[in-house]
């Protein structure tokens with residue numbers, strides 16, 4: 001279990017902002033030891049209260065001078081069976097933080113905080129934008145909690161979070177939501193508001209939490225969102241921090257974070273559109289882009305409730321990790337950006353009628369070359385090891401781009417979007433032959449495409465005589481829109497892609513309920529992405545039967 005080995009203890013010097021590690025992360029992180037990455041942090045006068053004590057005493061809030069500091073809300077994430085990451089970031093009246101701060105964090109069994117499970121102090125270092133990653137340990141497995149932060153006279157909103165069922169246990173069904181792509185300019189976050197109201201254990205975020213674009217560029221052909229920011233394309237640490245601040249000011253997004261723990265990965269827009277490792281489509285100088293990428297990584301870490309050390313410039317930042325819902329579901333969160341080889345360019349460009357090229361090329365020799373890698377060797381070997389040694393009924397990949405394959409235009413050679421797994425055709429084939437299978441119970445979650453699908457995955461998607469090796473659910477975008485000009489092409493494209501069993505260009509999210517016998521996914525679509533008060537409806541339901549890869553039924 002990736003997040004089971006916790007090395008940060010409560011009640012010593014307060015919860016450090018950093019220093020956690022995971023025993024089952026990739027090789028680069030496996031031997032990492034907790035480090036005090038914030039040497040400038042103010043030593044705290046923490047109480048030694050732990051959850052093993054019969055009485056937990058509420059600590060005094062440290063002094064704080066300034067306006068309400070919890071304007072970006074609170075969040076939780078990366079739970080394991082006895083702990084969870086609790087996040088906030090203190091926003092002071094100055095844009096660039098200069099002071100190390102300390103806050104109190106409380107965890108309770110009840111919303112009134114009468115029945116405390118933990119109360120202590122935690123650092124909010126200036127070096128990390130006064131962000132907080134508190135990890136109270138010793139919580140009960142498979143349990144819900146309430147949490148909050150306090151600074152001076154200020155008290156944050158109260159969030160709800162939960163721990164996971166114990167490792168190896170036979171847990172209750174897992175109910176979780178998943179989505180991706182929330183371009184702030186493209187639309188409102190009514191999807192998050194509806195998600196906040198649902199009864200779900202977890203939420204899985206599949207990338208594009210922010211978009212780096214300048215104003216008026218929502219990344220899509222259509223633009224009807226009505227929200228425009230005034231900051232230019234983001235390239236610096238301050239810029240990324242401000243962009244996260246803008247997104248996190250949205251009340252619906254904050255409400256959804258309050259509702260449950262999130263498990264997040266990134267895609268391209270947390271740094272730059274369609275980047276691959278240290279190459280960028282902008283043609284930016286490699287060294288300059290490396291600095292930009294590190295700034296994006298640091299700001300991501302500062303704003304996400306994730307259980308990992310912050311990035312170190314010049315070193316791999318390992319964010320791929322697994323979590324276990326007992327022995328029912330093992331979820332493996334992937335990083336399809338940091339370690340990938342550039343998208344193949346040897347295939348002839350394919351122009352889509354009335355639309356243009358949009359990066360579509362003929363499936364090529366380079367794409368078929370297994371050395372063309374989206375995950376990189378270390379991550380792929382880690383994934384294959386995680387799945388092949390897993391005792392879970394279902395293994396799930398938290399993945400960015402669609403794996404089911406899509407021939408974008410009928411012709412003798414498949415026309416592929418090279419940024420997706422189709423551009424990494426050979427690696428996909430080998431990987432699915434290793435970890436997939438007709439009875440492997442492998443389910444792939446994806447996002448990125450600003451539309452949704454339910455699909456059968458084959459090792460070669462364009463050879464329908466091959467066995468189905470896995471099942472895919474591609475979640476709709478929260479707010480990023482599917483280009484109007486592509487909507488008209490959808491019937492033509494789907495006619496030549498029978499592996500895609502259902503497709504929708506609408507915004508929204510998906511939810512899944514998983515039992516040992518079956519997997520049910522519901523597609524929730526919103527009526528009007530420009531309307532914060534839009535209605536939502538379940539517009540399709542898909543089932544997968546245990547032991548039989550692929551979509552079993554659609555209704």
Ligand SMILES: [Fe+2]
Pocket residue numbers: 180181182208269448449450480
């Ligand atoms: Fe996106």
